[in-house]
Amino acid sequence: MKNQRHQQHHEAVDGLLNLFTRANHDLTLVQHRLEKEFQQIYPHNANPMILVSRIKKLQEDLCTLKEQCQELLAAKQDLIDKASATLVGNRSLLQRSQASMGIPHASDSDDSAFANFKLIIDEWTNQVRSGTGDETHESESEDINKMLFSAIVQSN
Numbered sequence: 001m002k003n004q005r006h007q008q009h010h011e012a013v014d015g016l017l018n019l020f021t022r023a024n025h026d027l028t029l030v031q032h033r034l035e036k037e038f039q040q041i042y043p044h045n046a047n048p049m050i051l052v053s054r055i056k057k058l059q060e061d062l063c064t065l066k067e068q069c070q071e072l073l074a075a076k077q078d079l080i081d082k083a084s085a086t087l088v089g090n091r092s093l094l095q096r097s098q099a100s101m102g103i104p105h106a107s108d109s110d111d112s113a114f115a116n117f118k119l120i121i122d123e124w125t126n127q128v129r130s131g132t133g134d135e136t137h138e139s140e141s142e143d144i145n146k147m148l149f150s151a152i153v154q155s156n
Contacts, residue, residue, distance in 0.1 A: 087117060
């Protein structure tokens with residue numbers, strides 16, 4: 001009796017597997033018929049099945065690009081922060097060295113390289129703020145990339 005149940009169970013599973021196999025085969029036939037019909041009716045670029053497939057691929061790519069953009073912006077902000085800290089630190093060290101040797105040091109306005117660096121950072125910050133609608137200048141420098149990223153994502 002135990003053997004009969006075991007065989008019945010297998011027969012039921014086999015029947016279900018056959019049903020699924022036939023259904024899969026039928027769906028594959030329908031897919032091929034639709035593809036053939038669409039190829040005949042629509043030009044290659046207007047085939048709805050191809051367009052849907054391309055849209056799905058673009059949606060996946062967009063998600064990937066958003067992630068990569070966020071990583072890139074974080075790396076850029078890290079680079080800006082480190083470059084700024086290094087340049088400001090080196091400049092301060094140079095000014096202290098010049099002062100200890102009795103050499104007059106240049107003011108911020110006389111140091112064109114430092115003034116240009118600050119101008120570039122300020123312009124970038126203002127550009128990002130204006131693009132995100134944050135004209136209040138309350139944001140910290142670390143938040144500049146977050147604002148930029150949110151503007152990019154919102155525009156999509």
